[in-house]
Amino acid sequence: MKVPVISRVGDSLTSRRGARIWAAGIFAVILVLFGALSSVQAPERSASSLVGHSDSAKVAQLIDANTSESKTSALLVASREDGQVLSIDDRATVDHQAEALSDAAKVVAGRTMASEDQQAAMVPLSWNSVSDEADRETLKAIRGWIQEHPSDGLQLQVTGSIAFAVDVTNAFAGADFTLLAVTVGIVAVLLILTYRSPVLWLIPLVVVALADRSASLVANLLGNAFDLHFDSGVLSVLVFGAGTNYALLLISRYRDELQQSDGHRQALSKAWAASFEAILTSNLTVVLALLTLSLAVMEDTRGLGIVCAAGLLIAAIFALFLLPPVLAMAGRKAFWPLIPLPGQEIKKENIFGRAARAVMTRPGLNLAALSVLLLVLASALTGTRIGLDQSQQFRTATESSTAMATLAEHFPAGETQPITVLAQDTDIDALRHGFAGVENVKRVGEASQLGNTQWQQFSVISEVDPSAAEAQGLVADLRDAAASSHAGQVLIGGQSAEQLDSHQMHLRDLYVIAPLIMMICFVMLGWLTRSWRTALALGVVNLLSAAAAVGLGSLVSSVVFEADALDVQVPLLAFVFLVALGVDYTIFLTQRVRQDAQALELHEAVALAASRTGSVITSAGLVLAGVFAALATLPLTVLGQLGLIVGLGVLLDTFVVRTLLLPALFAVLGTAKRPVFGHVSSPAEAAAGPSLQKESNINA
Incomplete structure (x- = not known):
């Protein structure tokens, strides 16, 4: 057989x-x-959360392509370790540290902004972006300088998208x-x-x-x-x-x-x-x-x-x-x-x-x-x-998630990460007015031309945490409002839109x-x-x-x-x-x-x-x-x-x-x-x- x-x-x-x-x-x-x-x-693990061919990806691509200098930004967040109100001396220390940091790490420090309850302050940091790896090295340099130059009684932390990316890599x-x-x-x-x-x-x-x-x-x-x-x-x-x-x-x-x-x-x-x-x-x-x-x-x-x-x-x-x-x-x-x-x-x-x-x-x-x-x-x-x-992505607290939680606690939720809107072939004033009436919208920024294009750009500030599920619902509502108003081409981007x-x-x-x-x-x-x-x-x-x-x-x-x-x-x-x-x-x-x-x-x-x-x-x-x-x-x-x-x-x-x-x-x-x-x-x-x-x- x-x-x-x-x-x-x-x-x-x-x-x-x-x-x-x-x-x-x-x-x-x-x-x-x-x-x-x-x-x-x-x-390497992908550093970008953008979805190809999505509205949020198109917004990011258009802004990058029509901006003379590619910038990367982060936020320096200051608060007292004992949770008390920042004193005048504390705010002066933050200003001094931000100025010294900008010289040491080759970054541009913006104006210090204090929260209404005076318990926290934030300083925008920006620098020219060469590559993802260079951005990560800059962020590490910023954090390294802060550790080497502690401020008595103050806690200085850095957050933002690049900070979250670095924390994932470190994790x-x-x-x-x-x-x-x-x-x-x-x-x-x-x-x-x-x-x-x-x-x-x-x-x-x-x-x-x-x-x-x-x-x-x-x-x-x-x-x-x-x-x-x-x-x-x-x-x-x-x-x-x-x-x-x-x-x-x-x-x-x-x-x-x-x-x-x-x-x-x-x-x-x-x-x-x-x-x-x-x-x-x-x-x-x-x-x-x-x-x-x-x-x-x-x-x-x-x-x-x-x-x-x-x-x-x-x-x-x-x-x-x-x-x-x-x-x-x-x-x-x-x-x-x-x-x-x-x-x-x-x-x-x-x-x-x-x-x-x-x-x-x-x-x-x-x-x-x-x-x-x-x-x-x-x-x-x-x-x-x-x-x-976003703060729940890590099982243990990281600097970026802790600093973001501090911002959400003491600053208006949407101020730190506004929603970005690009529009063309539409009545921009009517569109902005319509967006202002959408639930959970705090205010709508002024429009400006994006480079030499026909696109008009403006920001929408939300009343909810931009990393929360409610912010994704707001993006969906804004897109529905744009579609129902028979506007021209409207693209909505930013962190909340990327998450949606x-x-x-x-x-x-x-x-x-x-x-x-x-x-x-x-x-x-x-x-x-x-x-x-x-x-x-x-x-x-x-x-x-x-x-x-x-x-x-x-x-x-x-x-x-x-x-x-x-x-x-x-x-x-x-x-x-x-x-x-x-x-x-x-x-x-x-x-x-x-x-x-x-x-x-x-x-x-x-x-x-x-x-x-x-x-x-x-x-x-x-x-x-x-x-x-x-x-x-x-x-x-x-x-x-x-x-x-x-x-x-x-x-x-x-x-x-x-x-x-x-x-x-x-x-x-x-x-x-x-x-x-x-x-x-x-x-x-x-x-x-x-x-x-x-x-x-x-x-x-």
């Missing part, structure tokens, strides 16, 4: 000679990759190394607890670590080649989480086969063939889901999706083609002291199998109850606000990409189950689980991070990771149920599959939840919220959906006249069939 291709590849990977060739070949490729790409620097200084160390530590501890072996845990950890480093180098190459911006910390978390999951699945199947076979190489070959389809399906689902992010308008989302897709492909390649040869060369002794041997008694049923049997006694009722639980958790989304204030455009485009990306991801999951589940009815049911469960996780995460996030909203990036990224990664466990269990259902009645197949996959899926879920929890070590709220939501979602998938809901669902589907699974066997099943048949007979 002709041997299936997958079986031949498995034999090649695990044979005495083949394992050495595969391992040597892959290690040679790794050395070449490391040598060729180690000098490639990671692309990430060394953070990637910290995140990697925490991630490796979590994975190592969980692998040791899973395998209870002083040796075995090292093998998958080293393989996944090599995959992570390779993925980082390839990501740097892609980032520089295609001008992609991404967070390398999220990439490492994904590679470690998914790569470890693949390794856990393969080694778990390998352990089972070792209890059936005398030869460890034959057992590993069978385990590889039996696991190949589940790992491939899982990986392709996540990769394709991440690639849909390339359709995003927001460049940070687009870049992250592309490099993470490449990283997960690399993780699967290492798990499928490097891990087996290394395991083959290590042999059965790698499991010491709990070495699996042929003839060992196999537990007929563990707690996961008993849980599956329990919910299948009354599957309809249990399925309905669990679905209601998920719906209740998902309903928390109805009260979730999207969009953090970013918010709207992130939601646009969510509405466009989320359905595509669900379609991908549906197709992959259909291919795995060979039944579109079953695939649709599993897809709905996956969607409901993701919604429940985001709802639960939003509630917990409001307590943990003291934020009353989710960052605009969180919903889409959380949805992608929850749906694409959450479907992994559905795939792992479903593939095993389908294989065992070839020889057993459906209820028995589900209970057996739950017993056989329970430990590995639980371990994989804990690893994935743990590595995403490591994102909480980073200083940005968006990453903390993302890690929290995805971590909770993975645990929900692991202990509720996979353990209880899916067995009940399979039982309900099995009561219908149509089969739960199609009857097409894959090559992997054909290769693993005899072993599975023997295992089923033992456990029946």
